[in-house]
Amino acid sequence: MDVSDIACLDPVRKALLDDLDEGFAELYGAHRGVVFSTALRLSGRWADAEDLTAETFLRAYRAVAGYDHGRIAELRPRAWLLTILMNIWRNCARAKSRKPPPDLQDEPVDTVDPREGVEEAAERRETGDELAGLLALLPEEQRVAVVLRHVVDLPVSEIAEVLNMPQGTVKSHVSRGLKRLRALGGAR
Known part of the structure; x- marks a missing residue:
């Protein structure tokens, strides 16, 4: 070089x-x-x-x-x-x-980023909890592909590199994941 x-x-x-x-x-x-x-x-x-x-x-x-x-x-x-x-x-x-699963009594009730205000934390938590709940219902490959594409905003080529799979497969996982999220979101 x-x-x-x-x-x-x-x-x-x-x-x-x-x-x-x-x-x-x-x-x-x-x-x-x-x-x-x-x-x-x-x-x-x-x-x-x-x-x-x-x-x-x-x-x-x-x-x-x-x-x-x-x-x-x-x-x-x-x-x-x-x-x-x-x-x-x-x-x-x-x-x-x-x-074995941990004892739920040991889990903290709330986790807040100490750097953000109360209103921002409440709004983020409400939206984040809803999104996290819906994402958790997706199969792993769809969840990961949707997160990388629409939360992290990676291009399909980088997602394919990260996941070590063809771009067409990434597009399929994203598409199917979004379709399932829409169906799940409408059902709530």
């Missing part, structure tokens, strides 16, 4: 090539929202989303520390991070399915 190639890179990848720690801070700043939002929609719980997000960035840092300059230059950060998130989420879901 020569100097002219580096100049054409987006700021995050350029920063990663210049200084791993500062570059990773930029990567985190640029993508933490999309990773957290995706984790929240997949898990349905604020605390789980925070854990998934933290684990995603921890694993990403460990991975990128071992990458050579060529691999960093070719990196598609958003798709790469969401792929890591999806793998962690699937592994957690698999592990949870092997354990």
